[in-house]
Amino acid sequence: xxxxxxxxxxxxxxxxxxxxxxxxxxxxxxxxxxxxxxxxxxxxxxxxxxxxxxxxxxxxxxxxxxxxxxxxxxxxxxxxxxxxxxxxxxxxxxxxxxxxxxxxxxxxxxxxxxxxxxxxxxxxxxxxxxxxxxxxxxxxxxxxxxxxxxxxxxxxxxxxxxxxxxxxxxxxxxxxxxxxxxxxxxxxxxxxxxxxxxxxxxxxxxxxxxxxxxxxxxxxxxxxxxxxxxxxxxxxxxxxxxxxxxxxxxxxxxxxxxxxxxxxxxxxxxxxxxxxxxxxxxxxxxxxxxxxxxxxxxxxxxxxxxxxxxxxxxxxxxxxxxxxxxxxxxxxxxxxxxxxxx
Amino acid sequence: xxxxxxxxxxxxxxxxxxxxxxxxxxxxxxxxxxxxxxxxxxxxxxxxxxxxxxxxxxxxxxxxxxxxxxxxxxxxxxxxxxxxxxxxxxxxxxxxxxxxxxxxxxxxxxxxxxxxxxxxxxxxxxxxxxxxxxxxxxxxxxxxxxxxxxxxxxxxxxxxxxxxxxxxxxxxxxxxxxxxxxxxxxxxxxxxxxxxxxxxxxxxxxxxxxxxxxxxxxxxxxxxxxxxxxxxxxxxxxxxxxxxxxxxxxxxxxxxxxxxxxxxxxxxxxxxxxxxxxxxxxxxxxxxxxxxxxxxxxxxxxxxxxxxxxxxxxxxxxxxxxxxxxxxxxxxxxxxxxxxxxxxxxxxxxxxxxxxxxxxxxxxxxxxxxxxxxxxxxxxxxxxxxxxxxxxxxxxxxxxxxxxxxxxxxxxxxxxxxxxxxxxxxxxxxxxxxxxxxxxxxxxxxxxxxxxxxxxxxxxxxxxxxxxxxxxxxxxxxxxxxxxxxxxxxxxxxxxxxxxxxxxxxxxxxxxxxxxxxxxxxxxxxxxxxx
Numbered sequence: 001x002x003x004x005x006x007x008x009x010x011x012x013x014x015x016x017x018x019x020x021x022x023x024x025x026x027x028x029x030x031x032x033x034x035x036x037x038x039x040x041x042x043x044x045x046x047x048x049x050x051x052x053x054x055x056x057x058x059x060x061x062x063x064x065x066x067x068x069x070x071x072x073x074x075x076x077x078x079x080x081x082x083x084x085x086x087x088x089x090x091x092x093x094x095x096x097x098x099x100x101x102x103x104x105x106x107x108x109x110x111x112x113x114x115x116x117x118x119x120x121x122x123x124x125x126x127x128x129x130x131x132x133x134x135x136x137x138x139x140x141x142x143x144x145x146x147x148x149x150x151x152x153x154x155x156x157x158x159x160x161x162x163x164x165x166x167x168x169x170x171x172x173x174x175x176x177x178x179x180x181x182x183x184x185x186x187x188x189x190x191x192x193x194x195x196x197x198x199x200x201x202x203x204x205x206x207x208x209x210x211x212x213x214x215x216x217x218x219x220x221x222x223x224x225x226x227x228x229x230x231x232x233x234x235x236x237x238x239x240x241x242x243x244x245x246x247x248x249x250x251x252x253x254x255x256x257x258x259x260x261x262x263x264x265x266x267x268x269x270x271x272x273x274x275x276x277x278x279x280x281x282x283x284x285x286x287x288x289x290x291x292x293x294x295x296x297x298x299x300x301x302x303x304x305x306x307x308x309x310x311x312x313x314x315x316x317x318x319x320x321x322x323x324x325x326x327x328x329x330x331x332x333x334x335x336x337x338x339x340x341x342x
Numbered sequence: 343x344x345x346x347x348x349x350x351x352x353x354x355x356x357x358x359x360x361x362x363x364x365x366x367x368x369x370x371x372x373x374x375x376x377x378x379x380x381x382x383x384x385x386x387x388x389x390x391x392x393x394x395x396x397x398x399x400x401x402x403x404x405x406x407x408x409x410x411x412x413x414x415x416x417x418x419x420x421x422x423x424x425x426x427x428x429x430x431x432x433x434x435x436x437x438x439x440x441x442x443x444x445x446x447x448x449x450x451x452x453x454x455x456x457x458x459x460x461x462x463x464x465x466x467x468x469x470x471x472x473x474x475x476x477x478x479x480x481x482x483x484x485x486x487x488x489x490x491x492x493x494x495x496x497x498x499x500x501x502x503x504x505x506x507x508x509x510x511x512x513x514x515x516x517x518x519x520x521x522x523x524x525x526x527x528x529x530x531x532x533x534x535x536x537x538x539x540x541x542x543x544x545x546x547x548x549x550x551x552x553x554x555x556x557x558x559x560x561x562x563x564x565x566x567x568x569x570x571x572x573x574x575x576x577x578x579x580x581x582x583x584x585x586x587x588x589x590x591x592x593x594x595x596x597x598x599x600x601x602x603x604x605x606x607x608x609x610x611x612x613x614x615x616x617x618x619x620x621x622x623x624x625x626x627x628x629x630x631x632x633x634x635x636x637x638x639x640x641x642x643x644x645x646x647x648x649x650x651x652x653x654x655x656x657x658x659x660x661x662x663x664x665x666x667x668x669x670x671x672x673x674x675x676x677x678x679x680x681x682x683x684x685x686x687x688x689x690x691x692x693x694x695x696x697x698x699x700x701x702x703x704x705x706x707x708x709x710x711x712x713x714x715x716x717x718x719x720x721x722x723x724x725x726x727x728x729x730x731x732x733x734x735x736x737x738x739x740x741x742x743x744x745x746x747x748x749x750x751x752x753x754x755x756x757x758x759x760x761x762x763x764x765x766x767x768x769x770x771x772x773x774x775x776x777x778x779x780x781x782x783x784x785x786x787x788x789x790x791x792x793x794x795x796x797x798x799x800x801x802x803x804x805x806x807x808x809x810x811x812x813x814x815x816x817x818x819x820x821x822x823x824x825x826x827x828x829x830x831x832x833x834x835x836x837x838x839x840x841x842x843x844x845x846x847x848x849x850x851x852x853x854x855x856x857x858x859x860x861x862x863x864x865x866x867x868x869x870x871x872x873x
Contacts, residue, residue, distance in 0.1 A: 207551060207554050219461075333568040
């Protein structure tokens with residue numbers, strides 16, 4: 001038995017040594033021309049961009065994906081020892097939180113200021129949005145007429161009783177949406193609205209936006225809320241889909257938007273390369289890919305929108321500074337828990 | 343220093359290594375977060391607790407019924423297709439619970455093909471299968487019963503033919519034998535299997551998320567995410583740990599001092615079923631295989647074909663080899679650990695602190711992977727800073743942290759089978775070998791090892807498959823470029839891209855099945871030699 005144990009120990013330590021040696025040589029070679037990204041944006045939505053960046057600049061992009069809160073926790077723990085230069089996330093609440101925890105440094109980049117509208121950026125340039133995600137109404141054209149589709153607030157009206165499908169409140173997109181309602185209406189009115197939503201639900205909240213649309217298609221409900229790119233995927237697969245997007249709150253506050261974005265880390269080792277990457281991502285060619293990869297809206301308004309996305313029409317955006325949504329997110333979560341929106 | 347002291351030191355070292363991440367999590371109570379607790383107890387806490395207990399109860403009943411009855415049928419009865427079904431019943435073990443979850447939702451939810459068909463045919467109004475508790479209990483029982491089946495089947499096999507024969511001669515019915523002889527004798531194995539299934543249930547994150555069923559584990563994630571408080575999350579996970587301790591306590595208590603040694607193996611099946619009876623059993627057993635394995639695999643294949651061009655690329659080779667290396671490394675380490683712990687346990691009468699330490703080290707299985715990962719991350723950074731300030735980071739960015747996480751989390755998985763194979767070594771065997779003049783090394787290589795080998799192989803296999811399926815800890819601790827198949831499944835399925843997620847899911851399944859096949863071969867060879 002001792003032999004086995006010795007063999008186990010020897011092989012496992014060899015394994016570990018092998019791995020760490022590989023890493024060291026890799027590091028020595030690539031130290032001069034690299035940038036390290038922690039990303040909460042899924043791998044298949046960023047890798048093509050990074051590959052393109054490497055092709056154009058010769059700067060290698062190393063990245064690791066993870067859930068936003070875990071990456072932030074990891075960055076806090078790693079502190080000044082972090083190998084990372086950039087944090088990318090998919091919700092402004094996460095960007096705001098990372099900034100709030102002091103993880104970012106100001107980018108002071110004229111390029112970014114020129115490319116990205118002011119309401120999609122942190123006032124101190126600690127982070128910037130890189131793509132815009134609109135969260136709006138989706139409905140079945142046979143069972144709902146276009147003029148009935150009005151606003152987030154209207155979904156609380158009893159006329160939608162048993163006809164509404166929503167994604168779970170665990171979704172960060174819904175928390176940000178509720179945060180925007182709090183900003184516009186205050187907590188009391190928002191509580192009434194969300195209670196109304198819960199009362200109108202036709203089924204237990206779905207775990208994905210795509211499931212909300214599946215449920216509407218199957219006749220379980222008639223109307224729901226989705227991020228537009230999920231609708232885009234459905235439409236690409238089935239161009240004849242009877243589902244339609246309806247732009248919310250066009251006569252009032254505008255449709256709720258969120259961003260995926262990035263910030264330059266305070267303890268970055270490759271500051272120059274990192275800034276170069278973020279700036280490059282805000283420029284036209286990258287913005288074109290960024291939007292097309294996931295059918296999102298480019299954050300840079302000078303970029304032409306993907307034809308499919310363009311076919312959904314122009315809409316008025318809710319232009320409250322996104323930073324505010326981050327600040328209100330915890331209040332939104334507590335409100336959601338209190339009204340028992342699962 | 344004699345060898346006994348050395349073993350003890352080794353054991354203490356291991357216990358400390360494993361306990362430290364747990365203690366790091368417990369230490370969260372030194373930083374109370376009362377505002378969050380107030381909010382929780384006003385809103386979600388009680389739902390989380392009762393939902394968790396319901397799930398444990400449901401899955402506990404489900405896996406016991408399925409695992410024990412299936413194991414008894416295949417060991418005691420002869421019926422058409424028994425040989426094939428006997429090994430097919432193992433296969434669901436290779437399916438991650440979260441994969442079965444999304445497959446079942448795809449098939450049976452309101453918009454799925456089954457309900458659509460029923461609606462069109464009968465004008466049936468439909469059903470929200472995510473509502474209530476039953477669907478998730480069924481899904482989790484279907485993937486977790488193999489834990490019970492595996493251990494119960496081994497236990498039934500090692501029961502003596504003569505015992506069953508005597509009982510039959512004395513006029514006992516089949517059900518009586520099952521209830522009053524087989525089950526009581528297999529009780530320790532059954533209890534160990536149910537324990538593992540319940541621990542897995544307790545730590546599950548993926549499946550409960552898919553069904554939007556709020557448990558303590560999903561609560562830990564949402565508290566962490568919503569209130570940005572690792573402290574509150576860690577505190578909530580101590581509640582989970584409390585339930586795990588309670589479970590272990592119940593298991594030990596139900597097991598009592600039961601210990602049955604038998605060196606004979608069942609060679610003949612006592613019940614040769616005929617006619618209707620036989621086909622009834624075949625269809626019962628077969629339907630479990632159908633629902634837990636064949637149906638989901640067909641659905642995954644169907645989805646995979648639909649998305650092959652879009653999803654397949656050369657990086658899959660990396661992901662496969664990463665999954666494989668992690669699984670093998672973790673299996674070797676974990677089984678090695680379980681062997682060390684058990685050799686000490688076997689040699690001496692343990693002091694109570696040591697006993698408690700061993701049990702404590704076995705608790706990692708109930709910890710949600712992500713909480714454990716955070717504990718380990720914080721710990722490793724602490725240690726790294728202590729050993730070499732400013733340089734310690736290499737520890738957390740290497741494969742070391744990940745392997746430590748697997749060790750802590752899966753020791754309990756390896757421990758069960760290794761413990762029961764150690765228990766099969768009776769004192770009389772050692773005495774006999776000694777009296778025949780065997781020295782220690784000969785005793786180990788010629789007596790202990792052959793007896794232990796099946797248990798070690800089973801333990802290693804179970805850990806390897808579990809590691810390949812493991813998600814949260816891998817997600818948080820993997821170093822650059824160490825993506826695995828499970829990570830790929832998660833990334834795609836969390837975007838709702840189930841068709842594409844089917845491809846890595848199938849590969850994960852394939853690797854699990856390969857492991858299963860290897861165990862089968864090894865066991866077969868071992869049995870031949872034993873004859």
